[in-house]
Amino acid sequence: MSSTSSHIVRVKICCIGSVEEARTAIAAGASALGLVSQMPSGPGVIPDQLITGIAASVPPGVATFLLTSAVNPVHIIGQQRRTGSSVIQLCDRQRPDVYPLLRESLPGIKLVQVVHVTGPEALEEAGRVEPHVDALLLDSGNPQAAVKELGGTGRTHDWSISAAIVAASPLPVYLAGGLSSDNVVEAIKEVRPFGVDVCSGVRSGGQLDPDKLAAFMMAVAAG
Numbered sequence: 001m002s003s004t005s006s007h008i009v010r011v012k013i014c015c016i017g018s019v020e021e022a023r024t025a026i027a028a029g030a031s032a033l034g035l036v037s038q039m040p041s042g043p044g045v046i047p048d049q050l051i052t053g054i055a056a057s058v059p060p061g062v063a064t065f066l067l068t069s070a071v072n073p074v075h076i077i078g079q080q081r082r083t084g085s086s087v088i089q090l091c092d093r094q095r096p097d098v099y100p101l102l103r104e105s106l107p108g109i110k111l112v113q114v115v116h117v118t119g120p121e122a123l124e125e126a127g128r129v130e131p132h133v134d135a136l137l138l139d140s141g142n143p144q145a146a147v148k149e150l151g152g153t154g155r156t157h158d159w160s161i162s163a164a165i166v167a168a169s170p171l172p173v174y175l176a177g178g179l180s181s182d183n184v185v186e187a188i189k190e191v192r193p194f195g196v197d198v199c200s201g202v203r204s205g206g207q208l209d210p211d212k213l214a215a216f217m218m219a220v221a222a223g
Contacts, residue, residue, distance in 0.1 A: 009188055009220050010195030012065065012174060013202065013213070014151075015044025019057045021208045028213050032063040034089065034197065037079060039069050040148040042141075043206065044199060051083040065089045065112065069150050073101040080106055087112055090133075091150040092143060093125075099132035110134040112174070114150070115165070116141040117157040126165045136169060137197060138162045140177030154178050154200045156187075163191045181215035188223035196220060 013025040014034030022033055035051040036044040046054075055064040066085035069092050070076045076098075080088055087110040088102065094113070102111060111133040115126050117140065126136055140157040141150045156178035166173045172194035175187060180201030188196065202213045 009193065009223065011217060011220055012195055012197040014197055015199040015203070016054060017044065017046055019054055022054050022058055024208055024210060025213065026058070026062055029217050030062065032065055032195070033058060034065045034067055034199070035085065036067045039091070039150055042151055042153065048079060048082050051085070055084045063087050067091055067151065071095070071098070073098045076102060077105045080109055086110065089137060090114060092148070096132070112137050114139050116143055117161050118142055120161060122161055123165055123168070126169060130169060130171055133171070135172040135174065135194070136165065137174040137176055138165060151176065156183070159187060159190045166192055181212065181219040184216060184219045185223040188220065
């Protein structure tokens with residue numbers, strides 16, 4: 001889903017760790033929040049009970065993304081039902097049969113598949129999962145690492161590959177991976193994403209930094 005000059009780029013603030021952080025992000029203009037459940041690596045992991053409380057505090061119109069590393073559909077369905085998130089962000093690769101099971105069991109819940117842009121093969125992977133989900137999120141993890149990296153690396157990736165995925169995809173595409181106020185304008189101009197996703201780029205000492213957040217939102221608006 002290519003953006004145009006009039007397109008407002010959505011902002012997803014990830015690694016939300018409290019109701020207070022959620023309120024800060026929403027007040028700054030975030031349209032989506034990322035709530036990180038158990039992961040093999042990376043920052044921002046919080047227990048499902050806290051995810052439930054944060055999701056319940058979020059007003060209508062702001063999406064709550066449950067980030068899950070699970071590949072067992074029963075586990076994913078249980079997580080969503082416990083937490084009440086409006087979106088499931090599938091951070092690991094899924095078997096093709098998982099998606100219809102999630103659709104059937106969780107009507108009305110949006111599915112976002114993460115594609116880790118490790119090389120040109122990401123184009124093929126994006127095309128493979130597109131028919132099954134509502135949006136794509138392009139990140140800089142490495143699912144093949146000895147300890148899987150499924151996000152939160154703070155690294156950028158090859159944006160030219162992401163731009164090709166955006167240009168070819170009929171779906172909304174979020175761009176993640178190492179974004180900050182210093183590079184998000186360039187990222188938006190090159191990739192033309194539907195939305196951008198940030199965690200470490202708006203944090204100091206692991207906490208959401210209102211100044212960095214404001215600078216990031218200003219940069220996105222300028223991009």
